[in-house]
Amino acid sequence: MPPVEPPVPPVQPPVPVVVPPVQPPVPPSAVVPTVQPPAPPGAGYAAPAVAPVETYSPPPAPKKRSRIGWIITVVLLALALIATGVFLYLALQRLEQANDRIDDQDREIQEQQDLIEKKETFGAAAEELMDTAALFDGLPYATIVDTTNLTGLIRAGWAHRWNPELLDADTENLVAAKDELAARHSAAQAEASSNASGTVYESLTDSLGTGYLRTSLDTADATCEQDVWGCVSGADPWAIHYDNAQTASEPYMTDWLRTGLAYHEYAHVLQFTNPEQTASAVASFGDDYETMADCYALTTLPGWTLDHTIYTGAFEYWEVSVGYGYTCDANQQQVIRDWVSGLGYRYAPISQ
Structure with a gap:
């Protein structure tokens, strides 16, 4: 019995082979896995499995910074620092000036107070001098008290009322004149007795x-x-x-x-x-x-x-x-x- 040829299978149209486009190698960190959905049933030969497509996007090129922008930034920062420094300097100057004015005012107040005290001291010395001169009232000697000298001593205090140093000297002169009159009065009492x-x-x-x-x-x-x-x-x-x-x-x-x-x-x-x-x-x-x-x-x-x-x-x-x-x-x-x-x-x- 002649050999029986095996039946020839029916001719099927060729299945196109899908070849993925050639891509540059992707670094492992940039591979994004994709999952293909299952083929529907009854559709003939199952399509061969397709390897997951790996996509690669090159990193964006770094932007080239503008030198002019950097210079402007530096200039603005410098101006800001200078303005801040000027402001602080002016503020310190004003503070120092204010402190100086306060010190000047305090000094003037102290000087005025000292001058008032000196005037009061002079006035007290003048009063003591005249009280001592009154002890000679009625004595038959017109020149026993030098009225012209006493008048000059007392009026000198008025002329020097704004000069502390001269006012001190005037006060000392009053005290000396008073002491001289007082000593003379005491000596006369001793002599008479x-x-x-x-x-x-x-x-x-x-x-x-x-x-x-x-x-x-x-x-x-x-x-x-x-x-x-x-x-x-x-x-x-x-x-x-x-x-x-x-x-x-x-x-x-x-x-x-x-x-x-x-x-x-x-x-x-x-x-x-x-x-x-x-x-x-x-x-x-x-x-x-x-x-x-x-x-x-x-x-x-x-x-x-x-x-x-x-x-x-x-x-x-x-x-x-x-x-x-x-x-x-x-x-x-x-x-x-x-x-x-x-x-x-x-x-x-x-x-x-």
């Missing part, structure tokens, strides 16, 4: 001068440059000089004569210490200061004369003439009284 020499002359001088005059028992002839019993110098009118040799040893010298002599010399003290009042009064005596001094003793010392009879024994006496030989008349004695009533220091406040 004591008699260091134990002589009639000192007793008379202290009584007439209330302690403000000194008694000097020396060679009055040398002081006055002439032969005298007593003398007062215009250079120092606060001392009465007695010629001790003549007034102590002469047999005819009595306490009554010493008293008249003391009054005569005291008149010279008044003349020197009251120059303005004396200038008009002495005209009534022909500008003779000695005659005027004699008239003062004749007017103010009751019973005083220029001619004396001094008995030194039962049958012995001395005819003694003192003074300058002229006895003033009633009109001249009235001039003396008026002169005496207008003498002396009169306290008055000093205004600035």
Whole structure:
């Protein structure tokens, strides 16, 4: 039996083979797996399995930065920093200026306070000075308190009221003037209550001068440059000089004569210490200061004369003439009284 040929299968159309496009290799990290859906049933030959398609997208190319933009950024940043620095500098400057103004104001306030205190100190010193000057009110010596000097000292404080240094110096001058007056007042009180020499002359001088005059028992002839019993110098009118040799040893010298002599010399003290009042009064005596001094003793010392009879024994006496030989008349004695009533220091406040 001949061999039987196997049946020829029916001719099928060729199945196209799907070839994936050629792609560049994809890095493993960029492979995206895909899943094909199953083929529907009854559709003939199953399509061969297709390998998953791997896609690759190249990374975007880096953008090239613009140099101009970078420069602008840097410039803007620099300008911002400069502006910030300028702002901070100006702020610090204003703060420093404000602090300086505050310091200046504090200093000015302190200076004003110090100046006020100095003015108050000066005012207190001026008040103490005038209180001390008031202690001399009514004394028969116009020059015992130098009113012109005190006025200058006090008015200097007003002139220097805005100058602390000069105001301090003015205050020191006031204190010095006050201390000098106070010391003189204390010394006068001590002098009036004591008699260091134990002589009639000192007793008379202290009584007439209330302690403000000194008694000097020396060679009055040398002081006055002439032969005298007593003398007062215009250079120092606060001392009465007695010629001790003549007034102590002469047999005819009595306490009554010493008293008249003391009054005569005291008149010279008044003349020197009251120059303005004396200038008009002495005209009534022909500008003779000695005659005027004699008239003062004749007017103010009751019973005083220029001619004396001094008995030194039962049958012995001395005819003694003192003074300058002229006895003033009633009109001249009235001039003396008026002169005496207008003498002396009169306290008055000093205004600035």
